[in-house]
Amino acid sequence: MATFLVERYWPGVTPAAAEAATAALPGVVATIVTAADEVCFWYVEADSAAAAEAAFAAAAIPIDRISTATALPSSAAHGPAGPGRPDATREHRRPDTPGRPDTPRRPDTPGRPDRPRRPDAPRPPAAG
Numbered sequence: 168m169a170t171f172l173v174e175r176y177w178p179g180v181t182p183a184a185a186e187a188a189t190a191a192l193p194g195v196v197a198t199i200v201t202a203a204d205e206v207c208f209w210y211v212e213a214d215s216a217a218a219a220e221a222a223f224a225a226a227a228i229p230i231d232r233i234s235t236a237t238a239l240p241s242s243a244a245h246g247p248a249g250p251g252r253p254d255a256t257r258e259h260r261r262p263d264t265p266g267r268p269d270t271p272r273r274p275d276t277p278g279r280p281d282r283p284r285r286p287d288a289p290r291p292p293a294a295g
Contacts, residue, residue, distance in 0.1 A: 170196070171219045172236035173209040175229060180207050191226040194219070196238070210236060 177184075185200045185207045192209065199208040213219035216233050223230050 168212050168214060169216075170236055170238065171211050171213060171216055172234050173211055173219060173223065173230050174232040174234075175207045176205060176231050177207050178205045180205055188226070188228050192228070193222055210238060 180200055180202055182200050182202070185198050188207075189195050189198045189209065192211070194212040195209050196212055197210040199210075201207075211219050211222075213222065216235070220230065220233055
């Protein structure tokens, strides 16, 4: 049996709505909701992508994309959320993630002109 990642853009998705939809689906291994991005992912087992797509159609759940996927064994070894671990109720990202308007880049981020040079760093060759 193959495994697939099914994606749905779902404005206003909540964990409760995704859980209700998941109850109508066979072969679901895991469901991931990213409410901030309005996306729901299902990791499913099925004989083929067409069979997985048919299961979603039979449950009247529209999907936007389906891809062959493989879960790595190490991801399961990390265990459930707990102290110091991400949980499903908050968005987790590094505070210095570039490209987010609510997160200013640190002044020492590589590639920035205001980045201090390490004293032992080699100097770039002089231009022409």
